[in-house]
Amino acid sequence: MKEARFVSQNKEKWEKMEHVSHLDTDSIASNYVILSDDLSYAKTFYPGSDVVKYLNQLISVYQINIYGQERSEKKGVLSFWVREFPLLLYRERRTLLFAFLFLLFAALIGVFSTAKDDTFVRLILGDAYVDETLENIEKGTPMGIYSSSDEVNMFFMITANNIKVAFVAFVFGIFFSAGTLWILFTNGVMLGAFQYFFFQHGLLLHSVMSVWAHGTFEITSIIIAGGAGLVMGNSFLFPGTYKRSHSFRNGALRGIKIVTGLIPFFIIAGWIESFITRYADVYPVVGAVAILLSLGGVVGYFVVYPYYLHKTETNGKD
DSSP states (O other): OOHHHHHHHHHHHHHHHTOGGGOOHHHHHHHHHHHHHHHHHHHHHSTTOHHHHHHHHHHHHHHHHHHHHHHHHTTOTHHIIIIIHHHHHHHTHHHHHHHHHHHHHHHHHHHHHHHHOTTHHHHHHOHHHHHHHHHHHHHTOTTGGGGSSOHHHHHHHHHHHHHHHHHHHHHGGGTTTHHHHHHHHHHHHHHHHHHHHHHHTTOHHHHHHHHHHHHHHHHHHHHHHHHHHHHHHHHHHOOTTSOHHHHHHHHHHHHHHHHHHHHHHHHHHHHHHHHTGGGTTTOHHHHHHHHHHHHHHHHIIIIIHHHHHHHHHHHHHO
């Protein structure tokens, strides 16, 4: 292959690799392997050429970053949530936004369907849940279902279930992203049907004050877990300039990191649902305060902080 053709085929890929500060650990390591192969090829067939000098300079930047990250990893696991996880969320922000909008669309379908068909909510939530909730409404404790179990047992059960849902939403991304979209769709429809059911009984605000005390973290985490599944599925569908297997491996690793990073927030959501939500019937202000604190935490950590961290690191390396 002539040098000009070699450069032409790889130029766009190399240009993307130049933006090292935007990459996570796995992408840096992966790109380093690719650049090493390209450099070896260039040294063999175009010794002393400009492309060899260029690749040498680029790969040296990766070596510096890899060494720096190896040192930072020694600082402890906490650095994952302080830096790597937020930067990964920023990198995948468009996919996460799509997951949010898709679940919102599904929730609107749930609202519309429940409004048009009174039996739809039973199909989605189940007869047992609906009947028990109707009984609680008659007793004056619409959210009584959240106080029907021991706090500690409820905490472990809910947290384990939420983590399971998150991992299912992620793993189903292996089915070309369609599996993850189905999980997001069913959860969105369920959410919409649930909220409209309480609206029909004049308890929309009451249900919001109760359910969203824990639901703010819970639903946000499910959306992000779904986004992680889409990251993995899309990496196979749209490999770009990488080999499909290589792109899928990178996408799967990024997705696993995202889901793993959500575990503390599922624990927080489970704790609120088990120990706080049960008091919302009697003390609505408790739910309101929990919602405000949770919303501040979600927006601050999942939106504002990743953007701030990205801007800080980018400006620092410009």
